[in-house]
Amino acid sequence: MSVSEESFDVVVVGSGGGGLIGAYTAASRGLRTLLIEKTDKVGGTTSYSGGGSWYPGSAPLLRSGIGESDLEAARTYLRAVVDDASREDLQDAYLAAGAQLIDELEKNPVFGQFDTAPVPDYFGTVEGATLHGRTVFPAPVPVAEIGEHADIVRRSIYTERYGHTEDEILIGGRALIGRALKAFLETGNGTLKLNTALTELVVEDGRIVGVEATTDGQSVRYRAGRGVLLATGGFEHNTELRAKYDNYPLKGDWSDAVGSNVGDGHVAGIAVGADTELMDEAWYISGVVQRDGLPLFNVTRGGIWVNGAGQRFTNEAAPYDQVGRAIRAGDRTTGVSHAPTHWIFDHKQLARDGFGGKSPDTPVDEDWFTSGTIKRADTLEELAAIIGVPADALTESVAKFNGFVPGGVDEQFHRGESAWDQMVSFIVGYPALPEQAFVQPIEPEGPNSLLVKIDTPPYYAATILPSDIGTKGGLKTDTKARVLRADGTVIDGLYATGNTMAAMSGTVYPGAGTPVGSTLAFAYLAARDIAGD
Template identity: 35%
Template sequence: MVTDRQGSERAIMDRQVDILIVGSGGGALTAAVVAADRGADVLVIEKGDRFGGTTATSGGVLWIPNSHRVAAAGQEDNDEDAIRYIRSLAGDVAPERIRAFVEAAPRMLRYLEERAGLRYDAIPYTDYHAEQPGGRLGYRSHEPHPLDGRLLGDALERMWPTHQSAMLFGKITWTASEAAPLISRSKGWQRSLARVLWRYYSDVRQRVRSPRSRFLTSGNALIGRLWLALEARGVPLELNTALKDLIVENGRVVGAEVVSGGKAGIIRAARGVILAAGGYERNGRLRGEHLTASPDAGWSGGQPYNEGDALVAATRIGAATERMDAAWWAPSVSVPGEDRARPLFFERGLPGAIIVNQAGERYTNEAASYHIVGSQMIACDRPGAGTAPSWVLFDQVFRARYPMGPVMPLPDAFLSKEVRSILHKADSIDDLAQQIGVPPARLIATVERFNRFARNGKDEDFGRGDNPYDRYYGDPKAGLNPNLAPLAKPPFYALRVDPGDIGTSGGLVTDVNGAVLDTSGRPLPGLYAIGNTSSSVMGRAYPGAGATIAPAMTFGMLAAEHATGRNNLA
């Protein structure tokens, strides 16, 4: 059950469980299901007033090499290629952690399908760096089947909704197969649009009550399934219950001090505490210390409660950290009044848009993965040519055909006043440059150079459209290159873009079981960390869509198994 502790008269005083799980995202709920199946008394606590964490707001995709769903799709994969691929990107990550993930992730997916009702398909979504050794052109990323939100009852409104960036018009859910033709205006896009709109607006009963869609896709479909699995097992999930400190006795973590409903309490955990509370991306102090090139928490697309409480509590008892300056980077656009930024996940690769720095120059392949473009915004920032902020530019042809963050391909009058307030518009590149404060002559030269590349179908500066991932979000009707088209038809538009993120990826150091290590490299007995609370098994890299959630869920399973005893199956 989901219990809302806000304003409760009763604190959780001296409560005793086997496993305490802090956080309620995909990794947390996976750990809860597995631990409960192994006979443990489990409690899940969540700091916020909604459950699901970053996972619920995400696309819900899982990056799992060599799963049974890969074979079901008629594709071939193997563990060694996957390990080779991750190692080519992940740098100094311990090889045994990489192998633990690759070997356990398919087992995790099969387990949750068989025991928790998850439904996933491997999809033809290319790895972000498919050209690397061991890379694949698709079928490692897995998409969840939609879920009928009515099955969740009142809990639907207590689950975080999908991020606005991942919904049509910021509120209408869609599947990947529906979104793809709509984004690129490819064959069948009108039918997809009609189906998506009809499904949403024909649910008259729900439209009267709430703008929330009951057709759950993406991370909502994943979290909804896991929540139903917890309900079936009687595992409580308590909201508005924040971790304050960890309790250590005789060198072992035995529970936690919490604040619930405004009152302090103690939860003792006989077998372990699993920290799954996300990263620290919304903590301005920690960003200022560690993410010095991106210090503004408002640039993050992470959900507001990700403030690093679990990370801080663990370091107070001697836990080691690593790569604290790392994040899942993404160029982001901030809309006034919204509680988080909107990452530009795919729009940058569509033909007819470019990103320029404060000198009016391009500095990266705009169609690369959001993590690579965000990383370039960090790496290329320099005096006189700053990239924080940058500007994304597009013309009227793009404006009429494609979305760009919160700017939908609709007449200006249909955009909200908040979106109109951040959208710059001019009849010439010269005038646009003056509006956004970049040197007009240099911006004009940049656009002319890019337009020449676009007409020839070859980006001679950054190779846009050369890689498989680039082309995945291109428009095949664009001509010689699906990612290139000139910016030629006025009016011209610009949006400010900041070096944002969808979560931090550095954190607590863990072993192959998700056990937290101290500063001397030894496990802290009774303490585990998974997801963005831990340092990612992917290092500073982002191998493919779903490479954040799949490790969180996999190490959630491994942590639960370790805490309950691998051979102690219920």
């Protein structure tokens, strides 16, 4: 059977932040660039994100008064927290590319100027860490400015799961995607094909020369004269691959990544000889179980978490990757179940922060209880029986925590002491929907605002599951994002970025915006190499 064929200079697979920035970079250099996306929306998991990129030394930071010397401090910090000499070249390439990319994007009015926000680095005691952070964000943009293509920008995770109404202004990751889509199409060299899924890579004489795909049930071939960039995200929702590579959690529907991420790029790359790294790793988070039974990312500032033994096991307010890893590590090594984790809080916290309610007078909708999502009891002993943990252990855990409050020091896990924790005291993750959440100021009961006694009945337990915003293992690449074989040789014509490539940050999450920053930076490097820059 004949297969239709079209030819381009570059084929980019996947339309998240990396795919769009890679496609824009290539097309803006005059290369005829095809961007294919398997769904009917562009944006991938980037659309679910805050859109930040961890880019030390970039122009927005310089404008805010953070000097160029910060780049070297950031390098020191990155070396220390990653602690993997084999990834140092990738780190240097990333640090250089981030600042260069922002300079280039800001020259295009479609992108405008990027902003900054004070988000402390996640390992605050390591040399080179900062309180101000190094994360830059795309400016919000009205839907009207994006034009006719705004409708194909993927909605937020809240909308896709729960029908939350979107504003007429794109923010965070959606702003980045909307701007990049508009810029790509305005180059005059870009072609976008939705509902077009990669099936395999085309190899001729050892070189990747294109892709095989399906669109509307038909097989098609797109030739790429200069190169193919894989930006298909991770394999979050592929339970078989997660099991094969011991990638925790095994239940793909526990991930907060976009549901279409099943490892298409990984499978295609491995089939043509690509080496892989970090396949058991992910960007971990904790997720509060919603009324549909699925977890959703949150940041906790009140109550305590206990495992199946009724004991605390981590600083609940620590950076999300760190608490996600604490759940993972405990579940694997202690012989005590950490999945699910039980979030214990009292009525005082419920009235303060809300849980899916619409006001302080109605802080929680009753169906959270009738659905069994939140458990409620008049005493801690009764609550322990409901959630299946030892009553004496739970009451002891709460009593110990309450005992820390007057002195302001969490002697178990040092909650509230780091710059990140102190930032958390002013925010709260939304266990329900943004428009249903409200936040009241924390009233200190001691010198540490994140230590507030759990002593006002009734008592509540919500469920926390291990989750992620993406797997981080993938195809091994060099500093130009070229895909490598196990012997270290380059697979000519093949590039990878984002969660399709093995992360430059190894097993850690250094700071806010590292995942998005990585996919943009290495897509930029790939497109520049393809273009011969």
